[in-house]
Amino acid sequence: MSKLFSENAPIYLQLMEIFKVSIVAGVFKKDDRLPPVRELAVQYGVNPNTVQRAYSELEREGIVESERTAGRYIRIDDEGIARLKKEISDSYIAKLFERMRKIGLTDQQIKELVSDWKEEN
Amino acid sequence: MSKLFSENAPIYLQLMEIFKVSIVAGVFKKDDRLPPVRELAVQYGVNPNTVQRAYSELEREGIVESERTAGRYIRIDDEGIARLKKEISDSYIAKLFERMRKIGLTDQQIKELVSDWKEEN
Amino acid sequence: MSKLFSENAPIYLQLMEIFKVSIVAGVFKKDDRLPPVRELAVQYGVNPNTVQRAYSELEREGIVESERTAGRYIRIDDEGIARLKKEISDSYIAKLFERMRKIGLTDQQIKELVSDWKEEN
Amino acid sequence: MSKLFSENAPIYLQLMEIFKVSIVAGVFKKDDRLPPVRELAVQYGVNPNTVQRAYSELEREGIVESERTAGRYIRIDDEGIARLKKEISDSYIAKLFERMRKIGLTDQQIKELVSDWKEEN
DNA sequence: GTGGTCTAGACCACA
DNA sequence: GTGGTCTAGACCACC
Numbered sequence: 290m291s292k293l294f295s296e297n298a299p300i301y302l303q304l305m306e307i308f309k310v311s312i313v314a315g316v317f318k319k320d321d322r323l324p325p326v327r328e329l330a331v332q333y334g335v336n337p338n339t340v341q342r343a344y345s346e347l348e349r350e351g352i353v354e355s356e357r358t359a360g361r362y363i364r365i366d367d368e369g370i371a372r373l374k375k376e377i378s379d380s381y382i383a384k385l386f387e388r389m390r391k392i393g394l395t396d397q398q399i400k401e402l403v404s405d406w407k408e409e410n
Numbered sequence: 411m412s413k414l415f416s417e418n419a420p421i422y423l424q425l426m427e428i429f430k431v432s433i434v435a436g437v438f439k440k441d442d443r444l445p446p447v448r449e450l451a452v453q454y455g456v457n458p459n460t461v462q463r464a465y466s467e468l469e470r471e472g473i474v475e476s477e478r479t480a481g482r483y484i485r486i487d488d489e490g491i492a493r494l495k496k497e498i499s500d501s502y503i504a505k506l507f508e509r510m511r512k513i514g515l516t517d518q519q520i521k522e523l524v525s526d527w528k529e530e531n
Numbered sequence: 532m533s534k535l536f537s538e539n540a541p542i543y544l545q546l547m548e549i550f551k552v553s554i555v556a557g558v559f560k561k562d563d564r565l566p567p568v569r570e571l572a573v574q575y576g577v578n579p580n581t582v583q584r585a586y587s588e589l590e591r592e593g594i595v596e597s598e599r600t601a602g603r604y605i606r607i608d609d610e611g612i613a614r615l616k617k618e619i620s621d622s623y624i625a626k627l628f629e630r631m632r633k634i635g636l637t638d639q640q641i642k643e644l645v646s647d648w649k650e651e652n
Numbered sequence: 653m654s655k656l657f658s659e660n661a662p663i664y665l666q667l668m669e670i671f672k673v674s675i676v677a678g679v680f681k682k683d684d685r686l687p688p689v690r691e692l693a694v695q696y697g698v699n700p701n702t703v704q705r706a707y708s709e710l711e712r713e714g715i716v717e718s719e720r721t722a723g724r725y726i727r728i729d730d731e732g733i734a735r736l737k738k739e740i741s742d743s744y745i746a747k748l749f750e751r752m753r754k755i756g757l758t759d760q761q762i763k764e765l766v767s768d769w770k771e772e773n
Numbered sequence: 774g775t776g777g778t779c780t781a782g783a784c785c786a787c788a
Numbered sequence: 789g790t791g792g793t794c795t796a797g798a799c800c801a802c803c
Contacts, residue, residue, distance in 0.1 A: 581795080599803085
């Protein structure tokens with residue numbers, strides 16, 4: 290099947306995104322314990338190594354911390370969460386502009402459309 | 411790859427989306443001839459029936475017309491294109507609001523963020 | 532066998548160290564092409580994934596850059612090399628102090644011993 | 653793990669080093685009784701012959717003495733300890749110079765770096 | 774042919 | 789039981 294028809298973002302990146310959004314959305318809070326690698330792997334039907342990678346990258350970004358034998362914990366302060374929120378929201382907006390421009394809309398038009406938006410559907 | 415992590419939208423819908431966006435973007439113009447089913451099937455590596463279905467649905471929506479032996483043609487007037495554009499643009503914006511709300515932003519905040527948007531990254 | 536008797540630093544870290552030292556020593560220069568993952572894996576008798584990891588970490592540290600289909604290249608400017616040199620040299624000196632203190636030498640004594648050092652053996 | 657990445661120093665030499673450092677560090681004192689061969693072998697998970705060899709070499713160097721049926725004892729006077737300390741310390745410093753030169757530092761630079769060393773990291 | 778990703782399975786240290 | 793590492797082998801996209 291052509292790559293056009295499958296979400297090609299690496300799983301570990303998608304997992305990272307899920308966690309980031311969950312944190313920003315308040316589902317995960319500071320000092321919460323993350324599910325063990327193996328458990329999450331079963332839950333999502335992926336290989337433990339893939340989860341491991343996602344967790345490692347999150348750790349590298351200073352969002353979680355691994356406590357050797359005790360599991361992994363959310364380690365991000367309010368400022369970090371705010372930064373994360375900005376980052377995610379920026380990526381969403383950037384994506385919107387990208388797609389809207391592709392169908393021939395100017396930035397000005399895009400802003401107006403959003404500004405006038407009402408949940409009509 | 412885990413099923414959880416692949417786009418589940420049916421391929422024919424994805425194909426339709428591609429055509430719609432292409433039309434609105436001006437890649438395909440009124441009276442353009444669409445590529446034959448088999449050609450497209452090969453190009454995208456999908457089953458000809460899938461392409462066939464996408465075409466049929468587009469026809470049902472009054473966007474393309476089949477000329478029996480002569481192939482399929484874009485049959486959509488400027489008003490139709492405008493409608494299509496609105497439809498696509500609305501879906502993009504709706505998606506933005508949906509995702510932004512999920513990370514705890516209010517509609518007002520979303521509108522401000524978009525309004526103040528500058529391509530800084 | 533007890534862990535006491537084997538160098539336990541992860542292979543990928545050891546590989547990174549080798550490259551860093553080589554760069555600082557001038558063996559590898561800016562824009563030099565690194566050996567392909569698979570080649571290096573054979574050369575060192577390790578798994579390609581292990582080399583891959585070492586390279587990835589070096590990339591994350593801004594020392595090398597991967598050019599998709601063209602291989603990996605050293606991408607570090609003179610300032611970066613200087614920083615690297617400082618970092619490595621610091622680690623060596625720190626290690627010396629650590630070991631010397633363990634056998635009961637004071638920092639002052641250590642400095643004197645090094646200061647008076649002559650290659651007599 | 654690849655052979656290339658494990659410490660190749662014979663285990664009995666590593667054991668000797670441990671004893672020497674322990675003596676110099678004051679962990680083992682003159683006339684202390686050394687643990688029996690078998691006990692140490694179990695503790696380190698090595699072959700009793702290996703421990704035996706380490707002990708023999710230490711005996712040959714006049715550092716320990718075996719009392720036939722009564723076990724082995726540290727037999728080294730203060731002068732001997734001082735000599736040992738010098739020997740170990742020299743090996744550490746020599747190693748430092750060796751590594752530092754490899755990354756392009758002159759002896760003068762090395763001495764300055766050590767002289768100016770402060771535990772800042 | 775190159776890098777990037779994923780899986781399955783193994784072993785280790787820590788406690 | 790937890791995280792960390794490594795191996796062997798596979799597939800993919802890119803060019």
